Every structure is written in structure tokens, then in C-alpha cells.
Amino acid sequence: MKTINVRYFALFREQAGVGEETLTLDAATAFDVFEATRERHCSPEPHGHCKVAINDEMADWASPVEDGDTVLLFPPVAGG
Amino acid sequence: MKTINVRYFALFREQAGVGEETLTLDAATAFDVFEATRERHCSPEPHGHCKVAINDEMADWASPVEDGDTVLLFPPVAGG
Amino acid sequence: MIEIVETPVDTALLADSLRDSRAGGYAAFEGWVRNENDGHAVERLEYEAYAPLCVKEGERIVEEARAKYPFIAARVVHRTGLLELGDCAVWVGVVSKHRDEAFRACRYIIDELKVRLPIWKKEHYVDGDSGWVNCERCAAHGQRDHGT
């Protein structure tokens, strides 16, 4: 089991009801973290439309997560 | 013979030494007027790089000129 | 090079900051809050951004543009918070020797930052609804929020 800090933004933050939480879970990749939070918060977005960052670096869904990492979950962006 | 008012701009005005003059000449087209002024002022520009207007409307070198017309001779433009 | 700000964007001041005696062309783009999107009358917009990654990714985009279309200087400012109709949400300014590079780099930067920067836009509609732009079920979500 790993301790992962998860940060939610925009729609995800509203759905989670919190901006940040610490989860203890069995996750190998960023995708695993996303799926775990989906179950907890019923997020309707497919991950293909979303982006993820690990410790303030843009990452892929297949990127490995380590104990103590901060995973940032970004719903579909719409700047400009 | 036709009486044609000729207006010169930029390089042509400097070469002609006047901004405007009235010529009496045997000219059928705007091109004929250009050629006549070239002889008078030794303008080095080929007409293909230049533009012509007749009575404040853009024209072609083949456009006919009438007695009393004003022909505007434009050297190569360079706006912007 | 790229800034996320919460205050109105002073585009005249920003353009001045790019002045350079070698520059012959200045191309700029501004995104303004408009009164309609996809048939919905919009009252105001709310932008949320994750600034640390906006700056990192934004600088990457500007450097990509510089490699493709060598320019003299470029700057980007994106505003966050609550914006009213007509407000400037984003400004991109590029100066270059000739106009082609300025135009192309400006277009590249705005196109890329719209799809790559972690910025989100919530539309507040005249009818009281609201929704996060580009989110698949925003409409449904907005309706749940407002009980309509």
C-alpha cells in the first residue's frame, strides 16, 4: 500500500467536495489513482480527456507512482 | 491630341520634379501616358512594377484614356 | 514570459514591454469573454488555473514556437477568477523582425495553450445554470447544482 496525496481541480474538486486528500491505496500507476478516486467520487469523465501530473510535472496515465507522491488530477482543460 | 493631367507620387514625383503637370499628347492608353512621361523624366522603373489609376479609380495599363482625364502614376508601393 | 494573474490585463502596457528597435512586426491575440457559447446566453465566466504547471508548460510552448518561428520576444498573460462580458481572459503578444514569424508564433502559442495549460473555464449562464467547458457531462452537472 502507498500513501498518495491527491489534488482535485475544477469539476473534480466540486465532485470530490475537497481540493486535496491523502489516500492509502494499492496503485502502480497514475491511472490506478484516477480509477480509485473515480470509485470514491463517481467522476463521469473518461481519463482520455483528462490530464495528470505527478509532483508538479506533467505525466502520463501509465507513469508509476511512488509512496508519498502528489498526484494532480486535471479534468478537460479550457484555457483562453 | 489629348489633354491629360498627370500626377506623380514618391520616386516619380522626385524624378519629375513636380507633383502634377498637364500634358498634351497622342495617347490611347494609360501605358502610352507612362511611356511619354518616362521619356520626359528618365524614370528607370519598368511599368510592370508600377500601378496606375485614372480619375481616382485603379486601372490597368491597357485602360483607355480620354481627353481631360487625370492619370495617377504610382511607383512600386511599400505600405505597412 | 507567461503569467497567471487575478487582475485585469493591461494590454497596452504589455505591448509596450515588448518594444525593441529590431522589431518590425507585432502580432497579438486577446481572448474576450463573449455573451454566448453553444447557444447558451453567458453572463460571466470563472477561470481556475494551476499556476505552477501553467508557467512550466507555457514556457515550453513559447520555446517550441521560438524554435519553429524565430521571434524576438513573446509574452503570455492569462487571467483567473470571475470575469465579466468583454473582459480580456488571455493575451498573447509576439514581436519579430518580419510579420510572418510574429503571426505564426502568436497563433501557435494560443492554439497550444488552450489545449495544454491546466486552466478551466466555468460558464455562468443567464438562465442561472452553469457548467465547466469541455467536460462531457457539464450540462447535467450544472443542472444538478442548480436544481433545475
Next chain:
Amino acid sequence: MIEIVETPVDTALLADSLRDSRAGGYAAFEGWVRNENDGHAVERLEYEAYAPLCVKEGERIVEEARAKYPFIAARVVHRTGLLELGDCAVWVGVVSKHRDEAFRACRYIIDELKVRLPIWKKEHYVDGDSGWVNCERCAAHGQRDHGT
């Protein structure tokens, strides 16, 4: 829509004049006097224009752009007379619902007006020479003028 002016171009005021609540994108181009052309150090520029035909032809260009890339509004201002380094010689501003039309129309307008409007540019070089830009024998002509 298109103006020929002898005074400095106030681009912030011009951009404001295009404000429209339907507009989501504003694209602008400014041509600035730069310090070098074709390897010659430039000290200042002199623009001469035949305003009546600039306006006629300029309006034609703006309408062509509108037909190709439907926009909400566009304006063009070109300055004439003696301009110093860094001065804005021409400004083109276009607002549209979405950015693509604004960018494309702005580019079309500046590209066309540079080759179609009866406007001439004389460069005054740091070495005392001068020459009309795009004229084949400008260099020779300038040298005759200055006896160098």
C-alpha cells in the same frame, strides 16, 4: 474602416473601438519602424500615401477578408509622414466570434494592403543615404541625391 493619419496611432483606443459583446477573439497586427533593412542601418522612415485611393482599395480588401473569414468588425489605420524607430506605421485589428477568423482576416488584410495600397516608404539611413523601398534603382537614386 480604414484611415490614413498623420499623427501617432493610439492602438489601445483603436482596440477599444472594436469591443463587442459577441466577440470572443481579437487579433491585431502592428508594423513598427525597425532599425535595419537589407543590411542598412535605418534612422527614420518617411511614408507618403494617396489617401483617396488608399481608402477605396482598403475597404475593398476589408470586404474581401470579411467574405473569406466572416468577422464582426475590422479597422485599419496607416500613418504617413516622418516616423522614428519604434513608431507604429500601421495597425490592423479584427474581432470575431472565434479566433480563427480574426487571425486569418488580420493576416489577409495586412498582406494585401502592403502590396495594393498606394503608399510609399522612403528609408533614411544612418549613413546619410536614403531610398524608396521596392524601387529597383533606389540605391542608385539615393546615391545620386546625396552625391556619395
